[in-house]
Amino acid sequence: MKALFEPEFIAVVGASNDERKIGHIVFSNLIRSNFKGTVYPINPKASEILGCKAYPSLTAVPGKVELVVICVPNTLVPSVMEESGIKGAEAVIVITAGFKELGKEGALLERKVGDIAKKYGMRVLGPNCMGIMNTHQRMNITFTNIHPMTGSIAIASQSGAVCSSMLDWSTKSKVGFSKFISVGNKVDIDEADLLSYLKDDPDTNVIGMYIEGANRGKELMSEAFRTSQVKPIIVLKSGRTSSGSKAASSHTGALSGSDKIYDAAFHQANVIRVNTIDELFDLLQVFANMPMPKGDGLAIVTNAGGHGVMAADACSDYGLRLASFEKSTIDKLKGYLPAAANLYNPVDVLGDATAARYEFAIKTVMEDPNVSCVAVLLAPLDTVDIKAVAEHVASFAGKVSMPVVGAFVGGTKTNVGIELMHEANVPCYDSPDKAIRALGAMVHYKKMREESGDTAPVVVEGDKQRVKDLIASVRRTGRTSLSESEGKEILRAYGVAIPAEITAATPEEAARAAARIGFPVVMKIDSPDIAHKSDVGGVMVGIGSESAVRQSFELMMSKVRSRVPGATINGITICQMVKGKEVLMGMTRDEQFGPVITFGLGGVFVEIMKDVAQRIAPLTRHDVDTMVRSIRSYAILTGARGGRAADIESLKDTIFRIAQIALDFPEISELEVNPVMVGDEGKGTYAVDALVVLRREN
Numbered sequence: 001m002k003a004l005f006e007p008e009f010i011a012v013v014g015a016s017n018d019e020r021k022i023g024h025i026v027f028s029n030l031i032r033s034n035f036k037g038t039v040y041p042i043n044p045k046a047s048e049i050l051g052c053k054a055y056p057s058l059t060a061v062p063g064k065v066e067l068v069v070i071c072v073p074n075t076l077v078p079s080v081m082e083e084s085g086i087k088g089a090e091a092v093i094v095i096t097a098g099f100k101e102l103g104k105e106g107a108l109l110e111r112k113v114g115d116i117a118k119k120y121g122m123r124v125l126g127p128n129c130m131g132i133m134n135t136h137q138r139m140n141i142t143f144t145n146i147h148p149m150t151g152s153i154a155i156a157s158q159s160g161a162v163c164s165s166m167l168d169w170s171t172k173s174k175v176g177f178s179k180f181i182s183v184g185n186k187v188d189i190d191e192a193d194l195l196s197y198l199k200d201d202p203d204t205n206v207i208g209m210y211i212e213g214a215n216r217g218k219e220l221m222s223e224a225f226r227t228s229q230v231k232p233i234i235v236l237k238s239g240r241t242s243s244g245s246k247a248a249s250s251h252t253g254a255l256s257g258s259d260k261i262y263d264a265a266f267h268q269a270n271v272i273r274v275n276t277i278d279e280l281f282d283l284l285q286v287f288a289n290m291p292m293p294k295g296d297g298l299a300i301v302t303n304a305g306g307h308g309v310m311a312a313d314a315c316s317d318y319g320l321r322l323a324s325f326e327k328s329t330i331d332k333l334k335g336y337l338p339a340a341a342n343l344y345n346p347v348d349v350l351g352d353a354t355a356a357r358y359e360f361a362i363k364t365v366m367e368d369p370n371v372s373c374v375a376v377l378l379a380p381l382d383t384v385d386i387k388a389v390a391e392h393v394a395s396f397a398g399k400v401s402m403p404v405v406g407a408f409v410g411g412t413k414t415n416v417g418i419e420l421m422h423e424a425n426v427p428c429y430d431s432p433d434k435a436i437r438a439l440g441a442m443v444h445y446k447k448m449r450e451e452s453g454d455t456a457p458v459v460v461e462g463d464k465q466r467v468k469d470l471i472a473s474v475r476r477t478g479r480t481s482l483s484e485s486e487g488k489e490i491l492r493a494y495g496v497a498i499p500a501e502i503t504a505a506t507p508e509e510a511a512r513a514a515a516r517i518g519f520p521v522v523m524k525i526d527s528p529d530i531a532h533k534s535d536v537g538g539v540m541v542g543i544g545s546e547s548a549v550r551q552s553f554e555l556m557m558s559k560v561r562s563r564v565p566g567a568t569i570n571g572i573t574i575c576q577m578v579k580g581k582e583v584l585m586g587m588t589r590d591e592q593f594g595p596v597i598t599f600g601l602g603g604v605f606v607e608i609m610k611d612v613a614q615r616i617a618p619l620t621r622h623d624v625d626t627m628v629r630s631i632r633s634y635a636i637l638t639g640a641r642g643g644r645a646a647d648i649e650s651l652k653d654t655i656f657r658i659a660q661i662a663l664d665f666p667e668i669s670e671l672e673v674n675p676v677m678v679g680d681e682g683k684g685t686y687a688v689d690a691l692v693v694l695r696r697e698n
């Protein structure tokens, strides 16, 4: 990676004297960026390019070559790769397009490139990429004519088009980059590799990424987690499809689209996810230029009540708190501001505010111990000197120990202030919402980092052999779906509590079983062929007597037989009826990330409510705490409206056990327990149902 970002000897293969060629632009950018190392243009037809001696091939170069940049047509790339390996290059950037994005043949060509790189131990960026920049080394190896300023933001983007938008934005917003990386098709170097490098890069304070899809989800998560402990990562992930859910047969599967899995992964890795490119820009600006806030108390200073109210509203959306000022702060404000000014937060310095009035108010609120960040709002009223206010804020923001941002709301008139602030590297937005969102993201990041101290996954001991034997016996029958009782056997082997139950083959047996268990009971059809029992009349609850059990047995058998003819029926299971709140737990397996654990409100409306949260196993205590707390209906579990609090500790314990089953048995492709009954505090959590599906054997 050092050879990629900090090389001393670079060869550009396909460098050309023809100004229209990408090879020319890349080479000329490298020269124009004042790169201090040695550069070799490689072109069999030219003797000199832009004043540099050209060589017909890499092997003709007299000295060492650390980094090779390839700008020749795709079919020539493998041979240039071979030559690079022979020459001893350590890294290669393949700008050339025409690989896997073109389909099968392109994919084969791309694999060839990857294989050659492996053979020679070279790292490859691309193919189909725009190149890289390291502004601190004055190195621009791209074919864009925008040369960004030196700064502390590193950008990695999977899309060349997004790269060009970011570069253009950087010029307009006067934002500087440390590194700029177009990752392209990722035949070798991917986001995980880049994070591992950028984590220790002293020139980078914040990382912005545009990702369409990860190649190595697990590695991306762990590198992101390690990096986010040191510096913030802000990710714009596009492609919100749910292809992952298509093949799934359980509710859990339908509820865990691939985008939700990315959400879970980013959450667990303390990555800040944004949804739009504007949001990415806004957050990069504040993280790059402002110190981290010490707390979540915000002070707002405004010359317009309306904007103040909007900013105050946005506080709760973005996890900020309007700071309550000390009496001494209020007294000080009162002594200087006009009688009509609002002295409480938001401080309204009034429509006729001068820059001096703003200055006094900002300085005073910043001295208040309850204030950790400041938003300076401005409406372009005729009496306000926008330039003077901006100059004042720009003179100290970024140099004090708390973040200060502006929101100059308008357009034509306010632009002068926004530009002036940007010139001074002070984030200034065009709406209160954006300013509060940016500050909120800082508070959120700080909290995530502080709260995720416990990084050790919880490990549960289960009876592996029992589960292994059970899976083997199911495999022998040629099935991939387990019956409910088989599924429960697995849960039991891992210590999940199951209500007492007995499977009965006749109405008489059922009545005797119910008497043993105690009334009321639940009756459920036991069949490996029926996944959703209640849909076919296979579940009856609250049966209160032996005669009712006998009658229900006959009724259920005839219903199920007529609705699912040909299904194998083992009998009817008589279960202890447990009381509690219904939740759902489940697991699906994602190719990139591994076992995805789902938790949420249970019951028949689960797919409509979609009140679920996901995390990727292995799980830490923090993962499970945040997962359980994050569902909308969490208040129901803690005892909303005078209800009793549920046994949340045993609920979490059950989640860990399910995660452990998923980790210990990769052959289980799906698992769902719906409902899980969570009793009142101290009463335990019971798995009432179990749906387990095995991976198909090839």
Ligand code: COA
Pocket: 013, 014, 015, 016, 017, 018, 021, 022, 023, 042, 043, 044, 045, 046, 056, 057, 070, 071, 072, 073, 074, 076, 080, 095, 096, 097, 098, 128, 129, 130, 159, 160, 161, 182
């Ligand atoms: N070694 C060195 N130079 C070689 C060479 C070799 N083996 N074979 C050919 N060249 C020279 C050519 O002679 C030419 O130089 P010239 O102008 O002096 O004749 C130069 O390399 C380029 O080759 P050319 O055949 O003219 O290709 P091109 O410039 O039209 O296209 C790419 C090459 C890489 C730009 C093109 O294939 C491509 O991929 N374009 C898309 C790039 C892209 O979009 N990337 C992704 C961005 S996000």
